[in-house]
Amino acid sequence: EAGVVQSPRYKIIEKKQPVAFWCNPISGHNTLYWYRQNLGQGPELLIRYENEEAVDDSQLPKDRFSAERLKGVDSTLKIQPAELGDSAVYLCASSAGLNTEAFFGQGTRLTVV
Amino acid sequence: QKEVEQNSGPLSVPEGAIASLNCTYSDRVSQSFFWYRQYSGKSPELIMSIYSNGDKEDGRFTAQLNKASQYVSLLIRDSQPSDSATYLCAVILVSGAGSYQLTFGKGTKLSVIP
Numbered sequence: 010e011a012g013v014v015q016s017p018r019y020k021i022i023e024k025k026q027p028v029a030f031w032c033n034p035i036s037g038h039n040t041l042y043w044y045r046q047n048l049g050q051g052p053e054l055l056i057r058y059e060n061e062e063a064v065d066d067s068q069l070p071k072d073r074f075s076a077e078r079l080k081g082v083d084s085t086l087k088i089q090p091a092e093l094g095d096s097a098v099y100l101c102a103s104s105a106g107l108n109t110e111a112f113f114g115q116g117t118r119l120t121v122v
Numbered sequence: 123q124k125e126v127e128q129n130s131g132p133l134s135v136p137e138g139a140i141a142s143l144n145c146t147y148s149d150r151v152s153q154s155f156f157w158y159r160q161y162s163g164k165s166p167e168l169i170m171s172i173y174s175n176g177d178k179e180d181g182r183f184t185a186q187l188n189k190a191s192q193y194v195s196l197l198i199r200d201s202q203p204s205d206s207a208t209y210l211c212a213v214i215l216v217s218g219a220g221s222y223q224l225t226f227g228k229g230t231k232l233s234v235i236p
Binding site: 042044049050051052053054057064065067098100102107109110111112113114115116 | 126130153154156158164165166167168171173210212214221222223224225226227228229
């Protein structure tokens with residue numbers, strides 16, 4: 010069974026440019042998470058989806074970040090415009106349900122210069 | 123305000139010893155607890171989940187949960203150099219608004235010395 014797939018693995022952009030990350034969860038997993046992880050820190054939740062509904066986006070900086078999960082499968086996280094402080098690893102995870110185990114993709118390392 | 127707390131370490135143990143990793147959390151109604159291992163430059167990998175008070179063993183790993191004390195720990199027996207990594211504690215926290223969040227601690231860096 011394929012795991013969570015993310016792309017791209019690495020992205021370098023100039024500040025003020027837009028960037029998008031893509032995530033394909035494990036087949037059948039209804040819950041999808043986007044996290045951001047800074048060096049030396051634990052992952053911080055940005056948004057959680059249950060199927061196509063964003064049920065927890067309280068920590069998503071909505072002025073520049075947006076996310077969507079059309080048809081309740083793949084998801085895209087976008088930043089526009091990017092700032093230097095957005096440099097981090099963006100992780101996608103999925104689980105079969107809210108209180109069950111979550112599995113992570115390989116992550117996207119974003120560098121904003 | 124961090125709601126899942128871990129000692130950041132580093133924790134150094136000799137090869138073959140028992141490594142003990144600890145985690146406390148703030149939410150009394152949490153029901154789901156997880157330990158992840160993260161190697162440098164890699165994404166977190168789930169190694170243990172625990173939902174009930176007591177111990178849960180899986181090979182060299184034992185997770186311990188005490189909900190009354192809001193405390194969860196991970197023991198690694200016969201530690202190997204390949205266990206050297208950062209260990210992340212994760213808890214599904216429930217907010218007053220009924221929101222469930224899979225929340226991570228900062229992680230404890232473990233070094234197993236040959």
